[in-house]
Amino acid sequence: MRGARGRGRWAGVVLVSLLALLVAVPAVGLATARGGSTNSPSVSGSPVATSGPTVLWNGVNIDSAGSASSALTVTFNEAVDVNYSWVRSAYPGVGDARLEMLYFGFPLSTRDVSPISGPASSPGLAVMNWTVGALQYAVEGVFGLTASLLNNGSTVWSENFYVRLTAPYSILAALPILLILIGVYELYGLVRSGRQAALGRPAATGAAPTTADATDAAPATPASSTPPAASETSTETPPPTEPEAPPPGGSS
Amino acid sequence: MSAATHGAGCGAVLGIVAVLLLQQFAYLDLTSFTNAILYLVVAIVIGAVVGFGIGFALGKRYVHNHPELANP
Numbered sequence: 594m595r596g597a598r599g600r601g602r603w604a605g606v607v608l609v610s611l612l613a614l615l616v617a618v619p620a621v622g623l624a625t626a627r628g629g630s631t632n633s634p635s636v637s638g639s640p641v642a643t644s645g646p647t648v649l650w651n652g653v654n655i656d657s658a659g660s661a662s663s664a665l666t667v668t669f670n671e672a673v674d675v676n677y678s679w680v681r682s683a684y685p686g687v688g689d690a691r692l693e694m695l696y697f698g699f700p701l702s703t704r705d706v707s708p709i710s711g712p713a714s715s716p717g718l719a720v721m722n723w724t725v726g727a728l729q730y731a732v733e734g735v736f737g738l739t740a741s742l743l744n745n746g747s748t749v750w751s752e753n754f755y756v757r758l759t760a761p762y763s764i765l766a767a768l769p770i771l772l773i774l775i776g777v778y779e780l781y782g783l784v785r786s787g788r789q790a791a792l793g794r795p796a797a798t799g800a801a802p803t804t805a806d807a808t809d810a811a812p813a814t815p816a817s818s819t820p821p822a823a824s825e826t827s828t829e830t831p832p833p834t835e836p837e838a839p840p841p842g843g844s845s
Numbered sequence: 846m847s848a849a850t851h852g853a854g855c856g857a858v859l860g861i862v863a864v865l866l867l868q869q870f871a872y873l874d875l876t877s878f879t880n881a882i883l884y885l886v887v888a889i890v891i892g893a894v895v896g897f898g899i900g901f902a903l904g905k906r907y908v909h910n911h912p913e914l915a916n917p
């Protein structure tokens with residue numbers, strides 16, 4: 594009985610892990626189907642003639658990744674060339690090009706580069722070689738990035754876009770593995786939550802269970818040191834005394 | 846702690862885990878703070894309610910299967 598229960602427990606854990614993997618694997622195909630893998634160097638983009646600055650992500654304009662469903666894919670250990678270009682006369686005094694990766698609205702990583710100096714008539718240009726860094730061992734998934742140009746610390750232009758970080762085998766990052774383990778543990782706790790009903794309930798046959806693992810314990814039987822039941826000692830024990838009468842005068 | 850309360854707690858944690866896992870598997874965008882908090886709150890509420898129901902039902906079944914625990 595106990596062995597069967599243990600096998601069932603492990604079967605449940607393995608089943609949940611397989612389900613998590615099944616959820617993870619289609620995500621790769623989904624991102625590809627969404628057109629996320631458009632950061633191939635063979636796609637040589639050129640700055641679009643727009644009024645605002647242009648940012649190229651491995652040659653692809655970040656305008657094409659304005660939503661999470663069209664995120665640009667960043668593979669494990671990949672270094673990305675990010676090129677900022679703008680018209681100096683439209684954005685004078687730009688001294689910093691910044692790339693921020695956001696999570697819950699807070700920057701997870703920030704990279705800054707200084708623009709290449711040149712005459713005022715030439716277009717502004719900043720080149721950044723961006724990598725995820727140590728974060729690639731911790732997280733994966735879709736993240737929002739903000740590319741911005743700063744002038745003395747104040748943002749003069751910014752644009753949001755999305756990238757999708759991939760981990761080896763789509764799963765080998767610290768956070769998803771930790772989350773799967775927590776999920777399996779909590780799922781196991783949820784399945785066994787019925788045992789909590791044993792807590793605080795006095796058993797009809799004797800001692801109350803003190804732990805939630807009531808079924809694993811031996812059946813509750815009166816211990817040898819337990820005093821005999823009242824029905825057995827009723828002939829020897831004196832009758833109970835009458836309860837004391839309340840003091841006269843009642844409550845004041 | 847009753848079975849229903851325990852189930853609600855487990856369900857709430859599972860809701861948080863589900864939201865974070867969906868982001869890790871590229872099904873959810875947690876870039877914006879307000880959206881992320883909204884997702885988390887909705888997931889916690891749904892998880893807690895569902896977990897409460899599951900815990901309640903499992904607790905009933907456990908007591909039914911273990912009549913020695915029933916109150917005399």
